Amino acid sequence: MENHHVTKLEISLSALKHNYHYLKNKTKPGTKTLAVVKAFAYGLEPVNIAKTLEKEGVDYFGVAYADEGIKLRENGIKTPILVLHAQVSNYDLLIKHNLEPNIYSLYTLKQFIAFAKENHLEDYPIHLKFNSGLNRLGFNIDEVEELIQLVQHNKNIKIVSAFSHIAASEDLNEKEFTEKQISTFNSIITVLRSKLKHHFVVHMSNTSGVINYPNAHFDMVRLGIGLYGFGNDTEETAKLKNVASLKSVISQIRTVKKGDSISYNMAFTAQKEEKIAIIPIGHADGFSRPLGCGNGYVTIHGQKAYTSGNICMDMILVNVTNIDCKEGDEVVIFNNQQTVEEFATICHTISYEILTAISQRIKKTFI
Numbered sequence: 001m002e003n004h005h006v007t008k009l010e011i012s013l014s015a016l017k018h019n020y021h022y023l024k025n026k027t028k029p030g031t032k033t034l035a036v037v038k039a040f041a042y043g044l045e046p047v048n049i050a051k052t053l054e055k056e057g058v059d060y061f062g063v064a065y066a067d068e069g070i071k072l073r074e075n076g077i078k079t080p081i082l083v084l085h086a087q088v089s090n091y092d093l094l095i096k097h098n099l100e101p102n103i104y105s106l107y108t109l110k111q112f113i114a115f116a117k118e119n120h121l122e123d124y125p126i127h128l129k130f131n132s133g134l135n136r137l138g139f140n141i142d143e144v145e146e147l148i149q150l151v152q153h154n155k156n157i158k159i160v161s162a163f164s165h166i167a168a169s170e171d172l173n174e175k176e177f178t179e180k181q182i183s184t185f186n187s188i189i190t191v192l193r194s195k196l197k198h199h200f201v202v203h204m205s206n207t208s209g210v211i212n213y214p215n216a217h218f219d220m221v222r223l224g225i226g227l228y229g230f231g232n233d234t235e236e237t238a239k240l241k242n243v244a245s246l247k248s249v250i251s252q253i254r255t256v257k258k259g260d261s262i263s264y265n266m267a268f269t270a271q272k273e274e275k276i277a278i279i280p281i282g283h284a285d286g287f288s289r290p291l292g293c294g295n296g297y298v299t300i301h302g303q304k305a306y307t308s309g310n311i312c313m314d315m316i317l318v319n320v321t322n323i324d325c326k327e328g329d330e331v332v333i334f335n336n337q338q339t340v341e342e343f344a345t346i347c348h349t350i351s352y353e354i355l356t357a358i359s360q361r362i363k364k365t366f367i
């Protein structure tokens with residue numbers, strides 16, 4: 001169904017391409033890239049983003065769950081897709097859509113091997129994930145022996161990559177911890193290489209790993225937030241281009257008198273006559289409640305209009321007393337990375353959550 005919503009997210013595919021090449025150029029020639037397009041490509045739009053990156057020559061896509069991979073396949077994406085949090089109950093779907101599971105435990109490995117055997121699969125590509133310190137998904141180092149015994153002579157599956165994930169790649173205060181993770185992973189890889197005689201791809205770095213840890217680039221890097229314009233500090237972010245701009249329009253303007261309360265629960269009372277604009281974006285769209293009561297703002301004709309009172313589910317109220325504007329005028333929620341970072345700080349979160357919280361009902365357009 002076509003989306004007629006007036007609040008829209010403009011996505012710059014040329015900025016996306018710039019960011020992809022900027023990050024790829026930080027790796028040595030021949031290093032492969034996996035573009036992470038999970039969670040609707042971080043709240044933006046996965047299909048056009050994946051199509052654009054596929055044309056730029058990305059080697060792999062990464063999604064979190066099967067459905068996300070299926071959506072890409074149904075829209076014609078041919079590049080291999082790694083399902084980072086593959087579920088045992090979805091193995092049949094993965095096979096059907098030519099998606100490659102992350103196998104991260106002895107349990108998932110045994111389940112997948114049994115499934116592959118039952119379905120007479122041959123050399124089905126799988127990826128092994130190792131825990132090097134994040135303590136999230138992954139085999140522990142002491143499980144490597146048993147793992148090797150299970151896979152060594154198995155013809156139903158084929159290990160195409162081995163990977164790990166860094167806990168604090170963006171934080172140079174944790175350099176010692178990260179270097180330890182890298183060396184733990186290196187020793188796992190050494191054992192794997194000695195036992196598995198065929199070639200497999202090794203990968204560990206997310207965006208910040210690409211920026212901070214060249215010794216963790218290995219054969220492939222996994223690019224997420226950087227593609228969408230955010231580095232690990234303001235300096236790196238400045239070298240990336242802004243991909244997403246969120247815009248809306250003024251639905252109504254009203255004047256309130258001194259003593260009138262504004263929005264739900266009388267959280268704000270006007271101290272003088274004020275002009276209030278109502279904008280069709282709310283907390284259900286990702287404009288989070290901590291941005292209410294004057295903490296957050298939108299931009300109208302280049303001027304900041306701060307929120308007035310509580311954020312509602314479908315709309316916000318902003319103070320436009322000193323802004324020359326009328327109903328129907330354009331409203332910019334954000335059109336640069338700094339504003340997103342600022343909103344993230346106000347909401348005690350990170351840019352990732354501000355982007356992924358952008359609701360699906362917001363219209364996506366491409367420039």
Ligand SMILES: *Cc1c(COP(=O)(O)O)cnc(C)c1O
Pocket residue numbers: 036038084165205206207208222223224225226
């Ligand atoms: C989400 C994710 C990434 C991407 O991380 P960014 O910090 O967004 O670059 C990479 N690897 C794994 C395993 C992930 O879950």
